[in-house]
Amino acid sequence: MTLKLDKVNRGPHLSTLVASSISREIAQGRLKPGDQLPTEQALATTFGVSRNVVREAIARLRSEGRIWSQQGRGAFVADAANATVLTIDYEALQRADSFRNLFELRGMLEVQIAALAATRRSDADIEAMEQALDGMRTAPYGSVAWLKNDLGFHRAVAEATQNPYMGQFLVFVSERVRESILAAGNQQKSDDMARTTLGEHERILAAIKAGDAKGASAAMTRHLAGAASRVGLPGGEASAKPASPARHSRLRKAVRGQAAG
Template sequence: MSKPISNFQVPRISGAVAASLERRILEGSLKPGDRLPAERELAIELGVSRPSLREAIQKLASKGLVQSRQGGGTYVTDRLESTFLDPWQDMMGTHPNLREDLLEFRHMLEGQAAEWAAERATDADLTRLTQAFDAMNSAFDADDLNRQSSTDIAFHQAIGEATHNIVIGHLSAALLRLMHDNIRLSLEELKTIPAASSALKSQHAAIHDAILEHRPVEARSAAEAHIDFVRESLAQSLLSASRRETAERRLQADFSKSFTS
Protein backbone atom coordinates (compact mmCIF):
# COMPACT_ATOMS: atom_id res chain seq x y z
CA MET A 1 0.00 0.00 0.00
CA SER A 2 1.39 3.40 -0.97
CA LYS A 3 1.63 6.06 1.71
CA PRO A 4 -0.34 9.30 1.38
CA ILE A 5 1.66 12.34 0.30
CA SER A 6 2.11 14.14 3.59
CA ASN A 7 3.05 17.52 2.20
CA PHE A 8 -0.04 17.81 -0.01
CA GLN A 9 -2.64 20.20 1.37
CA VAL A 10 -6.07 20.97 0.01
CA PRO A 11 -6.36 24.73 -0.49
CA ARG A 12 -8.44 26.39 2.21
CA ILE A 13 -11.87 27.51 1.05
CA SER A 14 -11.34 30.89 2.65
CA GLY A 15 -8.29 31.47 0.46
CA ALA A 16 -10.28 30.84 -2.71
CA VAL A 17 -13.06 33.12 -1.48
CA ALA A 18 -10.57 35.86 -0.61
CA ALA A 19 -9.04 35.55 -4.09
CA SER A 20 -12.50 35.83 -5.68
CA LEU A 21 -13.35 38.99 -3.75
CA GLU A 22 -9.90 40.43 -4.38
CA ARG A 23 -10.40 39.89 -8.11
CA ARG A 24 -13.65 41.88 -7.95
CA ILE A 25 -11.80 44.75 -6.26
CA LEU A 26 -8.99 44.65 -8.82
CA GLU A 27 -11.32 44.62 -11.80
CA GLY A 28 -13.50 47.40 -10.37
CA SER A 29 -16.68 45.39 -9.80
CA LEU A 30 -16.22 46.43 -6.17
CA LYS A 31 -15.05 50.02 -5.96
CA PRO A 32 -13.67 52.12 -3.08
CA GLY A 33 -16.52 52.96 -0.75
CA ASP A 34 -18.71 50.06 -1.85
CA ARG A 35 -20.28 48.05 0.94
CA LEU A 36 -19.98 44.29 0.70
CA PRO A 37 -23.31 42.46 0.58
CA ALA A 38 -24.70 41.17 3.88
CA GLU A 39 -22.76 38.18 5.16
CA ARG A 40 -25.62 35.73 4.69
CA GLU A 41 -26.32 36.88 1.12
CA LEU A 42 -22.67 36.86 0.12
CA ALA A 43 -22.10 33.38 1.60
CA ILE A 44 -25.04 32.04 -0.42
CA GLU A 45 -23.83 33.78 -3.59
CA LEU A 46 -20.35 32.31 -3.23
CA GLY A 47 -21.59 28.92 -2.07
CA VAL A 48 -19.53 28.84 1.12
CA SER A 49 -20.16 28.74 4.86
CA ARG A 50 -20.31 31.97 6.82
CA PRO A 51 -17.21 31.06 8.92
CA SER A 52 -15.22 30.56 5.68
CA LEU A 53 -16.50 33.89 4.39
CA ARG A 54 -15.54 35.67 7.61
CA GLU A 55 -12.04 34.21 7.38
CA ALA A 56 -11.75 35.36 3.76
CA ILE A 57 -12.85 38.90 4.65
CA GLN A 58 -10.31 38.95 7.45
CA LYS A 59 -7.59 38.10 4.92
CA LEU A 60 -8.65 41.09 2.82
CA ALA A 61 -8.78 43.32 5.89
CA SER A 62 -5.22 42.32 6.79
CA LYS A 63 -4.14 43.60 3.35
CA GLY A 64 -6.03 46.84 3.91
CA LEU A 65 -8.43 46.20 1.03
CA VAL A 66 -11.58 46.22 3.18
CA GLN A 67 -12.49 47.61 6.59
CA SER A 68 -15.41 47.40 9.01
CA ARG A 69 -17.16 50.64 9.91
CA GLN A 70 -18.95 51.68 13.03
CA GLY A 71 -22.62 50.99 12.69
CA GLY A 72 -22.09 47.81 10.73
CA GLY A 73 -20.92 46.74 7.33
CA THR A 74 -17.66 46.01 5.58
CA TYR A 75 -16.48 48.44 2.93
CA VAL A 76 -13.88 48.45 0.18
CA THR A 77 -11.04 50.87 0.96
CA ASP A 78 -9.21 53.10 -1.51
CA ARG A 79 -5.81 51.67 -0.63
CA LEU A 80 -4.95 50.65 -4.20
CA GLU A 81 -5.43 54.25 -5.34
CA SER A 82 -4.52 56.26 -2.24
CA THR A 83 -1.02 54.78 -2.00
CA PHE A 84 -0.37 56.42 -5.36
CA LEU A 85 -2.58 59.46 -4.82
CA ASP A 86 -1.73 60.84 -1.37
CA PRO A 87 1.87 62.09 -1.86
CA TRP A 88 1.07 63.56 -5.27
CA GLN A 89 -2.03 65.35 -3.97
CA ASP A 90 0.09 67.25 -1.45
CA MET A 91 2.70 68.22 -4.03
CA MET A 92 0.17 69.46 -6.58
CA GLY A 93 -0.47 72.53 -4.45
CA THR A 94 3.18 73.52 -4.16
CA HIS A 95 4.46 72.46 -7.58
CA PRO A 96 2.03 73.77 -10.25
CA ASN A 97 4.22 72.39 -13.08
CA LEU A 98 3.17 68.90 -12.00
CA ARG A 99 -0.24 69.58 -13.51
CA GLU A 100 1.25 69.80 -16.98
CA ASP A 101 3.26 66.62 -16.44
CA LEU A 102 0.16 64.79 -15.24
CA LEU A 103 -1.82 65.98 -18.24
CA GLU A 104 0.98 64.85 -20.54
CA PHE A 105 0.87 61.42 -18.90
CA ARG A 106 -2.93 61.40 -19.10
CA HIS A 107 -2.63 62.14 -22.83
CA MET A 108 -0.56 58.99 -23.27
CA LEU A 109 -2.68 56.86 -20.93
CA GLU A 110 -6.10 57.85 -22.21
CA GLY A 111 -5.09 57.58 -25.85
CA GLN A 112 -4.01 53.99 -25.24
CA ALA A 113 -7.04 53.31 -23.07
CA ALA A 114 -9.45 54.49 -25.76
CA GLU A 115 -7.66 52.37 -28.38
CA TRP A 116 -7.80 49.22 -26.27
CA ALA A 117 -11.37 49.90 -25.19
CA ALA A 118 -12.37 50.06 -28.86
CA GLU A 119 -10.66 46.72 -29.43
CA ARG A 120 -11.71 44.89 -26.27
CA ALA A 121 -14.98 46.34 -24.96
CA THR A 122 -17.80 43.84 -24.47
CA ASP A 123 -21.49 44.60 -24.89
CA ALA A 124 -21.73 45.18 -21.14
CA ASP A 125 -18.79 47.61 -21.27
CA LEU A 126 -20.43 49.53 -24.10
CA THR A 127 -23.70 49.73 -22.19
CA ARG A 128 -21.91 51.17 -19.15
CA LEU A 129 -19.98 53.60 -21.37
CA THR A 130 -23.16 54.85 -23.03
CA GLN A 131 -24.87 55.27 -19.65
CA ALA A 132 -21.91 57.36 -18.45
CA PHE A 133 -21.94 59.34 -21.70
CA ASP A 134 -25.67 60.09 -21.41
CA ALA A 135 -25.30 61.14 -17.75
CA MET A 136 -22.47 63.49 -18.72
CA ASN A 137 -24.47 65.07 -21.53
CA SER A 138 -27.40 65.56 -19.17
CA ALA A 139 -25.12 67.35 -16.69
CA PHE A 140 -23.77 69.63 -19.42
CA ASP A 141 -27.28 70.41 -20.64
CA ALA A 142 -28.33 71.28 -17.08
CA ASP A 143 -25.29 73.56 -16.63
CA ASP A 144 -24.51 71.80 -13.33
CA LEU A 145 -20.76 72.23 -12.72
CA ASN A 146 -20.49 69.68 -9.91
CA ARG A 147 -22.32 67.04 -11.94
CA GLN A 148 -20.30 67.93 -15.03
CA SER A 149 -16.99 67.22 -13.29
CA SER A 150 -18.20 64.02 -11.59
CA THR A 151 -19.82 62.60 -14.72
CA ASP A 152 -16.80 63.60 -16.84
CA ILE A 153 -14.62 61.54 -14.50
CA ALA A 154 -17.09 58.63 -14.58
CA PHE A 155 -17.06 58.63 -18.40
CA HIS A 156 -13.28 58.46 -18.64
CA GLN A 157 -13.15 55.84 -15.91
CA ALA A 158 -15.62 53.68 -17.85
CA ILE A 159 -13.19 53.82 -20.77
CA GLY A 160 -10.30 52.78 -18.54
CA GLU A 161 -12.24 49.81 -17.24
CA ALA A 162 -13.29 48.80 -20.76
CA THR A 163 -9.63 48.17 -21.61
CA HIS A 164 -9.75 45.05 -19.39
CA ASN A 165 -6.30 46.02 -18.17
CA ILE A 166 -6.44 46.15 -14.37
CA VAL A 167 -3.44 48.46 -14.03
CA ILE A 168 -4.86 50.99 -16.49
CA GLY A 169 -8.21 50.86 -14.71
CA HIS A 170 -6.70 51.73 -11.33
CA LEU A 171 -4.12 54.20 -12.66
CA SER A 172 -6.89 55.99 -14.54
CA ALA A 173 -9.04 56.18 -11.40
CA ALA A 174 -6.13 57.55 -9.35
CA LEU A 175 -5.18 60.16 -11.95
CA LEU A 176 -8.77 61.33 -12.40
CA ARG A 177 -9.17 61.74 -8.66
CA LEU A 178 -5.90 63.63 -8.53
CA MET A 179 -7.04 65.91 -11.35
CA HIS A 180 -10.58 66.36 -10.00
CA ASP A 181 -10.09 69.94 -8.81
CA ASN A 182 -8.32 70.89 -12.03
CA ILE A 183 -11.09 69.35 -14.12
CA ARG A 184 -13.65 71.39 -12.19
CA LEU A 185 -11.53 74.54 -12.54
CA SER A 186 -11.13 73.97 -16.26
CA LEU A 187 -14.86 73.45 -16.74
CA GLU A 188 -15.60 76.60 -14.74
CA GLU A 189 -13.21 78.70 -16.81
CA LEU A 190 -14.52 77.20 -20.05
CA LYS A 191 -17.96 78.58 -19.26
CA THR A 192 -16.58 82.01 -20.22
CA ILE A 193 -15.42 80.76 -23.62
CA PRO A 194 -18.05 80.73 -26.40
CA ALA A 195 -18.84 77.28 -27.81
CA ALA A 196 -16.47 75.55 -25.34
CA SER A 197 -19.26 73.42 -23.89
CA SER A 198 -20.37 72.23 -27.32
CA ALA A 199 -16.71 71.52 -28.19
CA LEU A 200 -16.34 69.28 -25.14
CA LYS A 201 -19.58 67.48 -25.95
CA SER A 202 -18.42 66.89 -29.53
CA GLN A 203 -15.06 65.56 -28.33
CA HIS A 204 -16.68 63.17 -25.89
CA ALA A 205 -19.12 62.05 -28.58
CA ALA A 206 -16.24 61.31 -30.95
CA ILE A 207 -14.52 59.14 -28.33
CA HIS A 208 -17.78 57.39 -27.42
CA ASP A 209 -18.77 56.67 -31.02
CA ALA A 210 -15.33 55.38 -32.03
CA ILE A 211 -15.26 52.94 -29.10
CA LEU A 212 -18.86 51.91 -29.69
CA GLU A 213 -18.08 51.15 -33.33
CA HIS A 214 -14.79 49.38 -32.48
CA ARG A 215 -12.57 51.84 -34.35
CA PRO A 216 -9.36 51.83 -32.25
CA VAL A 217 -7.27 54.27 -34.32
CA GLU A 218 -10.04 56.86 -34.35
CA ALA A 219 -10.70 56.29 -30.65
CA ARG A 220 -7.07 57.00 -29.75
CA SER A 221 -6.99 60.09 -31.96
CA ALA A 222 -10.22 61.46 -30.47
CA ALA A 223 -9.04 60.86 -26.89
CA GLU A 224 -5.68 62.54 -27.51
CA ALA A 225 -7.35 65.52 -29.20
CA HIS A 226 -9.65 65.89 -26.20
CA ILE A 227 -6.75 65.90 -23.71
CA ASP A 228 -4.88 68.42 -25.88
CA PHE A 229 -7.94 70.68 -25.69
CA VAL A 230 -8.11 70.23 -21.89
CA ARG A 231 -4.38 71.01 -21.54
CA GLU A 232 -4.70 74.22 -23.53
CA SER A 233 -7.86 75.24 -21.69
CA LEU A 234 -6.33 74.56 -18.27
CA ALA A 235 -3.25 76.58 -19.18
CA GLN A 236 -5.48 79.47 -20.19
CA SER A 237 -7.57 79.16 -17.01
CA LEU A 238 -4.47 79.23 -14.80
CA LEU A 239 -3.16 82.26 -16.71
CA SER A 240 -6.51 84.02 -16.33
CA ALA A 241 -6.57 83.28 -12.60
CA SER A 242 -3.03 84.64 -12.23
CA ARG A 243 -3.99 87.82 -14.08
CA ARG A 244 -7.04 88.33 -11.87
CA GLU A 245 -4.95 87.89 -8.72
CA THR A 246 -2.37 90.40 -10.01
CA ALA A 247 -5.08 92.92 -10.87
CA GLU A 248 -6.68 92.51 -7.44
CA ARG A 249 -3.33 93.11 -5.70
CA ARG A 250 -2.75 96.26 -7.77
CA LEU A 251 -6.22 97.53 -6.98
CA GLN A 252 -5.72 96.87 -3.29
CA ALA A 253 -2.33 98.61 -3.37
CA ASP A 254 -3.87 101.69 -5.08
CA PHE A 255 -6.65 101.74 -2.48
CA SER A 256 -4.17 101.55 0.39
CA LYS A 257 -2.07 104.38 -1.03
CA SER A 258 -5.07 106.65 -1.53
CA PHE A 259 -6.32 105.91 1.99
CA THR A 260 -2.99 106.79 3.62
CA SER A 261 -2.16 109.82 1.52
Protein backbone atom coordinates in the same frame (compact mmCIF):
# COMPACT_ATOMS: atom_id res chain seq x y z
CA MET B 1 -21.54 81.84 -2.94
CA THR B 2 -18.39 80.00 -3.47
CA LEU B 3 -16.87 79.70 -0.12
CA LYS B 4 -13.53 78.30 -0.92
CA LEU B 5 -12.42 76.54 2.18
CA ASP B 6 -9.08 75.06 2.05
CA LYS B 7 -9.32 71.39 1.57
CA VAL B 8 -6.67 69.73 3.60
CA ASN B 9 -6.47 70.62 7.16
CA ARG B 10 -2.89 69.73 7.51
CA GLY B 11 -3.45 67.17 10.20
CA PRO B 12 -3.42 68.68 13.57
CA HIS B 13 -2.89 65.15 14.73
CA LEU B 14 0.34 64.63 16.54
CA SER B 15 0.67 61.22 14.99
CA THR B 16 0.70 62.86 11.58
CA LEU B 17 3.53 65.12 12.60
CA VAL B 18 5.52 62.26 14.03
CA ALA B 19 4.94 60.15 10.95
CA SER B 20 6.02 62.99 8.69
CA SER B 21 9.09 63.56 10.76
CA ILE B 22 10.19 59.95 10.60
CA SER B 23 9.27 59.85 6.95
CA ARG B 24 11.49 62.80 6.31
CA GLU B 25 14.37 61.16 8.13
CA ILE B 26 14.02 58.22 5.80
CA ALA B 27 13.61 60.28 2.67
CA GLN B 28 16.66 62.36 3.41
CA GLY B 29 18.78 59.34 4.10
CA ARG B 30 19.45 59.85 7.75
CA LEU B 31 17.65 56.57 8.24
CA LYS B 32 18.76 54.02 5.70
CA PRO B 33 16.98 50.79 4.77
CA GLY B 34 17.69 48.17 7.37
CA ASP B 35 18.37 50.63 10.12
CA GLN B 36 16.58 50.12 13.36
CA LEU B 37 14.42 52.91 14.60
CA PRO B 38 14.71 54.11 18.16
CA THR B 39 12.40 52.36 20.54
CA GLU B 40 8.87 53.62 20.83
CA GLN B 41 9.62 54.91 24.27
CA ALA B 42 12.65 56.79 23.03
CA LEU B 43 10.72 58.29 20.16
CA ALA B 44 7.96 59.27 22.52
CA THR B 45 10.32 61.17 24.78
CA THR B 46 12.30 62.81 21.99
CA PHE B 47 9.13 64.01 20.31
CA GLY B 48 7.59 64.89 23.62
CA VAL B 49 4.45 62.88 23.01
CA SER B 50 2.95 59.75 24.43
CA ARG B 51 3.93 56.35 23.27
CA ASN B 52 0.45 55.94 21.91
CA VAL B 53 0.96 58.72 19.41
CA VAL B 54 4.20 57.17 18.29
CA ARG B 55 2.44 53.88 17.77
CA GLU B 56 -0.20 55.46 15.59
CA ALA B 57 2.50 57.08 13.51
CA ILE B 58 4.33 53.80 13.16
CA ALA B 59 1.15 51.98 12.24
CA ARG B 60 0.72 54.45 9.46
CA LEU B 61 4.26 54.15 8.17
CA ARG B 62 3.97 50.40 8.35
CA SER B 63 0.85 50.42 6.25
CA GLU B 64 2.70 52.47 3.69
CA GLY B 65 5.46 49.90 3.57
CA ARG B 66 8.10 52.34 4.70
CA ILE B 67 8.99 50.45 7.84
CA TRP B 68 8.31 47.06 9.30
CA SER B 69 8.29 45.99 12.89
CA GLN B 70 8.37 42.81 14.84
CA GLN B 71 7.30 42.19 18.36
CA GLY B 72 10.24 41.85 20.66
CA ARG B 73 12.77 43.15 18.17
CA GLY B 74 11.98 46.62 17.06
CA ALA B 75 11.06 48.65 14.02
CA PHE B 76 13.24 48.81 10.94
CA VAL B 77 13.37 50.89 7.81
CA ALA B 78 12.16 48.92 4.81
CA ASP B 79 13.75 48.94 1.39
CA ALA B 80 12.59 51.89 -0.61
CA ALA B 81 11.37 49.60 -3.35
CA ASN B 82 9.02 47.92 -0.95
CA ALA B 83 6.70 50.86 -0.67
CA THR B 84 3.31 49.33 -1.12
CA VAL B 85 1.53 52.55 -1.83
CA LEU B 86 1.89 55.24 -4.40
CA THR B 87 1.21 58.71 -3.14
CA ILE B 88 1.11 62.03 -4.87
CA ASP B 89 1.89 64.98 -2.78
CA TYR B 90 -1.04 67.32 -2.75
CA GLU B 91 1.10 70.37 -2.23
CA ALA B 92 3.19 69.55 -5.26
CA LEU B 93 0.16 69.65 -7.49
CA GLN B 94 -0.31 73.32 -6.79
CA ARG B 95 2.84 73.95 -8.75
CA ALA B 96 2.21 74.46 -12.41
CA ASP B 97 4.96 72.17 -13.61
CA SER B 98 3.79 69.29 -11.46
CA PHE B 99 0.30 69.76 -12.72
CA ARG B 100 1.46 69.73 -16.30
CA ASN B 101 3.49 66.61 -15.70
CA LEU B 102 0.59 64.81 -14.14
CA PHE B 103 -1.65 65.89 -16.95
CA GLU B 104 0.82 64.44 -19.38
CA LEU B 105 0.84 61.16 -17.57
CA ARG B 106 -2.90 61.08 -17.62
CA GLY B 107 -2.90 61.74 -21.32
CA MET B 108 -0.48 58.93 -21.96
CA LEU B 109 -2.73 56.54 -20.09
CA GLU B 110 -5.92 57.75 -21.69
CA VAL B 111 -4.72 57.49 -25.25
CA GLN B 112 -3.47 53.98 -24.86
CA ILE B 113 -6.51 52.95 -22.90
CA ALA B 114 -8.81 54.25 -25.60
CA ALA B 115 -7.06 52.15 -28.20
CA LEU B 116 -7.22 49.06 -26.06
CA ALA B 117 -10.84 49.69 -25.20
CA ALA B 118 -11.73 49.81 -28.87
CA THR B 119 -10.53 46.26 -29.33
CA ARG B 120 -11.98 44.76 -26.19
CA ARG B 121 -15.15 46.64 -25.30
CA SER B 122 -18.24 44.66 -24.47
CA ASP B 123 -21.82 45.73 -24.97
CA ALA B 124 -22.11 46.54 -21.30
CA ASP B 125 -19.12 48.84 -21.56
CA ILE B 126 -20.65 50.72 -24.45
CA GLU B 127 -23.84 51.11 -22.52
CA ALA B 128 -21.97 52.50 -19.53
CA MET B 129 -20.28 55.06 -21.75
CA GLU B 130 -23.55 56.12 -23.32
CA GLN B 131 -25.13 56.45 -19.93
CA ALA B 132 -22.34 58.72 -18.79
CA LEU B 133 -22.71 60.82 -21.91
CA ASP B 134 -26.40 61.15 -21.28
CA GLY B 135 -25.65 62.33 -17.80
CA MET B 136 -23.34 64.98 -19.20
CA ARG B 137 -25.97 66.19 -21.64
CA THR B 138 -28.49 66.90 -18.92
CA ALA B 139 -26.10 68.50 -16.45
CA PRO B 140 -24.82 72.05 -16.64
CA TYR B 141 -21.25 72.32 -17.76
CA GLY B 142 -18.82 72.24 -14.88
CA SER B 143 -21.41 71.21 -12.32
CA VAL B 144 -20.75 68.42 -9.90
CA ALA B 145 -23.03 66.10 -11.83
CA TRP B 146 -21.26 66.98 -15.04
CA LEU B 147 -17.84 66.27 -13.61
CA LYS B 148 -19.08 63.04 -12.12
CA ASN B 149 -20.35 61.82 -15.44
CA ASP B 150 -17.23 63.02 -17.18
CA LEU B 151 -15.10 60.95 -14.92
CA GLY B 152 -17.60 58.14 -15.28
CA PHE B 153 -17.16 58.13 -19.02
CA HIS B 154 -13.42 57.89 -18.81
CA ARG B 155 -13.71 55.19 -16.21
CA ALA B 156 -16.06 53.26 -18.43
CA VAL B 157 -13.52 53.47 -21.22
CA ALA B 158 -10.83 52.22 -18.89
CA GLU B 159 -12.98 49.37 -17.73
CA ALA B 160 -13.63 48.42 -21.31
CA THR B 161 -10.02 47.33 -21.48
CA GLN B 162 -11.06 44.48 -19.20
CA ASN B 163 -7.99 45.29 -17.15
CA PRO B 164 -8.95 46.52 -13.68
CA TYR B 165 -5.59 48.19 -13.11
CA MET B 166 -6.20 50.52 -16.01
CA GLY B 167 -9.25 51.97 -14.33
CA GLN B 168 -7.58 52.04 -10.96
CA PHE B 169 -4.59 53.99 -12.16
CA LEU B 170 -6.48 56.27 -14.46
CA VAL B 171 -9.05 57.23 -11.86
CA PHE B 172 -6.33 57.86 -9.34
CA VAL B 173 -4.44 60.15 -11.65
CA SER B 174 -7.56 61.84 -12.94
CA GLU B 175 -8.77 62.59 -9.47
CA ARG B 176 -5.52 64.26 -8.62
CA VAL B 177 -5.76 66.29 -11.78
CA ARG B 178 -9.33 67.25 -11.03
CA GLU B 179 -8.51 68.31 -7.49
CA SER B 180 -5.75 70.44 -8.80
CA ILE B 181 -8.05 72.08 -11.32
CA LEU B 182 -10.65 72.77 -8.70
CA ALA B 183 -8.03 74.22 -6.41
CA ALA B 184 -6.92 76.60 -9.12
CA GLY B 185 -10.57 77.34 -9.73
CA ASN B 186 -10.00 79.71 -12.60
CA GLN B 187 -11.75 78.04 -15.44
CA GLN B 188 -14.46 79.91 -17.23
CA LYS B 189 -17.54 78.08 -18.32
CA SER B 190 -19.65 78.48 -21.40
CA ASP B 191 -22.24 76.56 -23.33
CA ASP B 192 -19.86 76.49 -26.20
CA MET B 193 -17.38 74.56 -24.12
CA ALA B 194 -20.06 72.11 -23.12
CA ARG B 195 -20.90 71.38 -26.75
CA THR B 196 -17.28 71.07 -27.73
CA THR B 197 -16.45 68.75 -24.88
CA LEU B 198 -19.48 66.64 -25.50
CA GLY B 199 -18.62 66.34 -29.14
CA GLU B 200 -15.13 65.16 -28.32
CA HIS B 201 -16.55 62.47 -26.08
CA GLU B 202 -18.99 61.39 -28.72
CA ARG B 203 -16.25 60.92 -31.25
CA ILE B 204 -14.33 58.81 -28.79
CA LEU B 205 -17.33 56.65 -28.16
CA ALA B 206 -18.03 56.27 -31.84
CA ALA B 207 -14.52 55.05 -32.53
CA ILE B 208 -14.59 52.62 -29.65
CA LYS B 209 -17.97 51.36 -30.75
CA ALA B 210 -16.62 50.78 -34.22
CA GLY B 211 -13.65 48.90 -32.85
CA ASP B 212 -11.32 51.45 -34.40
CA ALA B 213 -8.32 51.51 -32.11
CA LYS B 214 -6.41 54.12 -34.07
CA GLY B 215 -9.43 56.34 -34.32
CA ALA B 216 -10.16 56.01 -30.65
CA SER B 217 -6.73 57.07 -29.58
CA ALA B 218 -6.76 59.90 -32.09
CA ALA B 219 -10.09 61.11 -30.77
CA MET B 220 -8.83 60.85 -27.24
CA THR B 221 -5.74 62.80 -28.16
CA ARG B 222 -7.88 65.57 -29.58
CA HIS B 223 -10.05 65.52 -26.50
CA LEU B 224 -7.06 65.86 -24.22
CA ALA B 225 -5.63 68.68 -26.25
CA GLY B 226 -8.95 70.44 -25.93
CA ALA B 227 -9.14 69.75 -22.23
CA ALA B 228 -5.63 71.07 -21.78
CA SER B 229 -6.45 74.35 -23.43
CA ARG B 230 -9.68 74.60 -21.43
CA VAL B 231 -7.75 74.43 -18.21
CA GLY B 232 -5.15 76.85 -19.41
CA LEU B 233 -2.36 74.55 -20.42
CA PRO B 234 -0.42 75.04 -23.64
CA GLY B 235 -2.49 72.76 -25.79
CA GLY B 236 -0.13 70.89 -28.08
CA GLU B 237 0.55 67.33 -27.18
CA ALA B 238 3.06 65.56 -29.37
CA SER B 239 5.56 68.35 -29.61
CA ALA B 240 5.16 69.43 -26.06
CA LYS B 241 8.27 70.84 -24.61
CA PRO B 242 9.85 69.24 -21.61
CA ALA B 243 7.78 70.22 -18.67
CA SER B 244 10.84 70.95 -16.67
CA PRO B 245 14.34 71.39 -17.95
CA ALA B 246 16.95 68.76 -17.51
CA ARG B 247 17.21 69.37 -13.86
CA HIS B 248 15.47 66.21 -12.88
CA SER B 249 17.88 63.91 -14.57
CA ARG B 250 20.26 63.75 -11.71
CA LEU B 251 17.75 63.93 -8.93
CA ARG B 252 16.39 60.49 -8.63
CA LYS B 253 15.98 60.92 -4.96
CA ALA B 254 13.54 63.71 -5.47
CA VAL B 255 11.17 61.30 -7.09
CA ARG B 256 11.48 58.70 -4.47
CA GLY B 257 11.25 60.86 -1.46
CA GLN B 258 7.56 61.13 -1.83
CA ALA B 259 5.85 62.91 0.97
CA ALA B 260 8.76 64.52 2.58
CA GLY B 261 7.05 67.80 3.01
